[in-house]
Amino acid sequence: MPPTPRTEAFPAHTPAASQVFTTVLSHGPLTRSDIGGRAGLSAAAVTKAVRPLMEAGYLVENAEDPGQEARPSLGRPANPVRVDGGRALFIGVKITGDEIIAVLTDLCCRIRSARHLPLTAREPRRVLTAAAELVRELLAEASGFGVPVLGLGLAVSGDVDRAAGVVRYSPFLEWRDIRLAELMGMTTGLPVTVDNDVRALTVAEQWFGAGVGLSDFALVTVGAGIGCGLVVHGQVVSGAHGVAGEIGHVVIDPAGPLCHCGNRGCVEAIAADSAIVAAVREATGVAVADAAAALDLAHRGDQGARDVYTRAGEAIGRAIGTVANLFGPERVIISGEGLAAYDLFAEQIRDTFAASAFGTAAQCDLRTHPLPFDEWARGAAATAIQSFIRPTTRH
Template sequence: MRSTPRTEAFPAHTPAAAQVFTTVLSHGPLTRSDMAGRAGLSAAAVTKAVRPLIEAGYLVEDVDDVGDEARSSLGRPANPVRVDGGRALFIGVKVTGDEIIAVLTDLCCRIRVARHLPLVARDPKTVLASISALVQELLAEADGFGVQVQGLGVAVSGDVDRAAGAVRLSPFLEWRDLPLAELVGMTTGLPVTVDNDVRALAVAEQWFGAGVGLSDFAVVTVGAGIGCGLVVHGKVVSGAHGVAGEIGHVVIDPTGPPCHCGNRGCAEAIAADPAIVTAVREATGLPVADAAQAVDLARRGDPGAREVYARAGNAIGRAIATVANLLGPERVIISGEGLAAYDLFAEQIRDAFAASAFGTAAQCDVLTRPLPFDEWARGAAATAIQSFISGAGT
């Protein structure tokens, strides 16, 4: 068994320092004046924030080749400052219903190593043992980089209380009120951040993906469920009770199929992969086993299967329009394993969105972005980086 990993505190002792660092992380390299403009801080505040971060090696100043004489005549040159991605490592874990995906990333959230492990059972004891095994593998890989792992992020579906480090309810895993951060921390020895998987993906998209530079956007995921991560005024929001963005349970058709939440006709009960498979089976009378078979049947022109996907696209488009109407995001990013069928319902998504979005909400940029589960695990690592920077690790 490996010894307990050694971690260190991030030298950003003020909110301004953390803000400067995350600004450089997402937009860098930046000069100090660029940092001040983007972060809305004074030049003095930026200088004060940058100094300890450079001294500790988290930021690196790319000094130009101006000679001493020119330097003295020009004053301090506007050298760009960047994050040293190799200064620290992080681990991200995504738990699905049938496998665990773990990645080792650097401080810039670039994946260095990825591991997948089939999940033989969904009970917490089995999942914890599998997470621990994967983390130990990645800690061994980290030794080869000569840098410490500073945090671990775990992403699961469902109602997750990040502040408490607890999974309140995860229907796919059948977990309820599980203190996951505490349990994973005990088995790994690392500071642990636990978050909803779609919110974690939104963090990664905000800092490193299609949401960089946007103040307001949403990530909508289609697959085993329908999820939504919201970024409002530059912050990923979870709401007072941790369930903000649950558009999967927006009722699209009150007379529609029953949903596991207890209602009828939720977007998830119409457009999630399990609902589609059930509906295709009923519409065709064929023993359709999974989403891949349902997609294949629809692509071969089966009218019943195609109608099921058309209804699913309509539900997704209306759910996205609800987000646009309520929050007015600049962009909605559609992702998830359900995008494998995107050609079957893309037109219906667009039409339903256009018909349901009110006024200028229809100008929202709707972008599809296929992201494999490695990227969801990267999102979990992004939450660990976020906690490390803010000093909020569990």
């Protein structure tokens, strides 16, 4: 039997302590002076924040951390402080329309183990039973590490209310008003955080990936849907109703194809995988079975298929231009399984972005960052780590 999960309070009782820890988590190892400079805190405030975190084993002082070069200093050596990633474990679960991916991570969100399980049905009870079984498997594996699992993160596409722990609407799962955090919490005994999958991935990129050190950036995902996570002034934006960043439902062509949201010509109705497959079938008369077959047809030079990808790239580029005009991010990270077709629409994305971005918004750095599905589950784990460090962000 897997061990009984135990709860543990994070020993950071002030905003300054949480800020110090997240600074070291994202940028460490750092000297106390470096921490103060990055966090905008005095030396005394840093010392006060660091002490309980070190006493509890979450931070350690180690001048010879593996993989880090010792920093030269004058006078008294300044030993860097780093997070002890092995101090605690977390589980992240990404639920797609046809698969569940679960990962076990350490406190630094490094994946220690992963599980994949195909979904044969989307009925909530069956999906939750399967997800709970994966969690139990990872809990059993975690017992070998000798440290507790302190949180579970769940990532689902669609309209997700993180504060309430409720999936309001997930189009790929066909779920409405599922109290996911409550149900999984009762089943697993773990503190549970539920969030939109793109926002969860954005948290991971902000703390551990291509967004580290940026106060304003956006993550745009292309694939089964078109999503967008936003970080503004260092905060992941969810909006008053939890649906901020839904660029997939920005209307590009009012006379365009019908979207599952009920409108016509949404970016998602033009550039999502299912939309591309349908358009390729119509344009070529070839009954391509899925996105991989459509991509193969385009790569073999079929002009009708290539034109579909051109239009998809233009729609994505215009959507990114809209994000740049509205929020002025320093960087837009483009990711998702749809990057398999990037060579077919990269030029259109960049050209249409440049044409639609206003003024200096066009200086925004566009960067591609392919991420496998394990990384989406890692994003779910990142939200669990975030909730543990900052309890007010938990549902």
